[in-house]
Amino acid sequence: MERFNALVIYEKDDGTFERKIEERQISDLPDNDVLIRVYYSSLNYKDALSATGNKGVTRNYPHTPGIDAAGVVVKSKTNDFKEGDEVIVIGYDLGMNTPGGFGEYISVPANWVVKKPESLTLKQAMIYGTAGFTAAMSVDKLQKFGLKDGGKVLVTGATGGVGSIAIAILAKEGYQVIAATGKIDQTEFLKSLGASEIVNRNDIIDEKKALLRETWDGVVDTVGGSILASAIKALKYGCSATTCGLAQSPKLDITVFPFILRGVNLLGIDSVECDIEFKKYIWNKIANDWNIDFHDDFYEEVSLEQLNEKIDLILQGKIKGRVVLKHSAP
Structure with missing residues (x-):
């Protein structure tokens, strides 16, 4: 568990940016309340901006984008979450200036985290995502x-x-x-x-x-x-x-x-900073009243290695539906 893979964006000396998949360490993550093993993330336009060096989204590099994450709690400093809980994190600073869901682990404050509703799978949560x-x-x-x-x-x-x-x-x-x-x-x-x-x-x-x-x-x-x-x-x-x-x-x-x-x-409409209790309410609406069985043509599931191409395509307006990132098994 000490090491994991992540997409990392680097700012080069000439002011351009490059993307690398590399091995990171848990100690590279911020020391927050909840450590989560990410099983799924998804690609959003904001992620593509971060991955291409947009300083309005991400101020400092190197950085791992990914404003969405769904996974399992590995460690928790709070009684609100325990090891093994399936959870969702979207919004706040995730993937902007805090390492995001394009890494296999994230470390976030407890008040960013929502327990996944039982009627929703981790993958379904990321088909929706932000x-x-x-x-x-x-x-x-x-x-x-x-x-x-x-x-x-x-x-x-x-x-x-x-x-x-x-x-x-x-x-x-x-x-x-x-x-x-x-x-x-x-x-x-x-x-x-x-x-x-x-x-x-x-x-x-x-x-x-x-x-x-x-x-x-x-x-x-x-x-x-x-x-x-x-x-x-x-x-x-x-x-x-x-x-x-x-x-x-x-x-x-x-x-x-x-x-x-x-x-x-x-x-x-702002999904980033809205109250965590409201986020719980909306996720429960999605899991129950608005739980849609999307056909396979609606989304594409990709690996970390395949994500780079999709980042370029979403910036060109050539993505329809959703791109879901599946991390490799631990």
């Missing part, structure tokens, strides 16, 4: 803000991790899901998740008008920019849009008219 957790948060918040039964909900960035899982959850809840994407060739994939209609993302963008025809009972937006602005302008009276991403742009060029003339709501 992306699925964010999707579940988005649906939960729309419902709390009055999303009507059977309503028409727009999901942007539909083939990505958050978008695709949001589609599946919304469809399971009985909503009419319209998937907006630039990858129209993925129509069958999106319909298999439960989307009732697929639209080209460019067809819903209107940057000129202050208001658009009332169309959506709710919106789950994952990309920001003009797509989000146009979606807000097309919300029905009193309805809401959630926002959790900025793949298109962090800017929102919009007037106040949708808010003061239609009383719509823009709801921010």
Whole structure:
């Protein structure tokens, strides 16, 4: 147990970055409350940013990314967890400046850790990961803000991790899901998740008008920019849009008219720093009400050696669904 494998990102003297799989020691990890043997992790866009040297995500290198981890407690300094407990860790500083799930072990504070619900496997937890957790948060918040039964909900960035899982959850809840994407060739994939209609993302963008025809009972937006602005302008009276991403742009060029003339709501979604009790609540929703049997085409399971290629592909927008990292057996 003293040594383990991890993907480590190094900053070179010329300012470029390189990735290496190398052997690390438990003593290299921070001295935190809970030591966890990681069995599964998953690849998120933020991990790819960390793996390519984005200082807005990770300040200091060498570093091991991986904002998601699911595994088994090996050592615990707290009575809240004991050896053998199956647990999930997402968010907080994991994989950003604290060594993350792309290593076979992590050491984290106890208040970052959630006991895995019994009806969820470690692998299933990482098929969801931060992306699925964010999707579940988005649906939960729309419902709390009055999303009507059977309503028409727009999901942007539909083939990505958050978008695709949001589609599946919304469809399971009985909503009419319209998937907006630039990858129209993925129509069958999106319909298999439960989307009732697929639209080209460019067809819903209107940057000129202050208001658009009332169309959506709710919106789950994952990309920001003009797509989000146009979606807000097309919300029905009193309805809401959630926002959790900025793949298109962090800017929102919009007037106040949708808010003061239609009383719509823009709801921010943050899965990183939300309260641990709320994380337990969402994980239990995922494990029970929103536990979806995803088909094999939805995710790809990879080894640590195969992860490098996937990091490049997610940055190029060429990943659909989820990439799940399976660490080798101990």
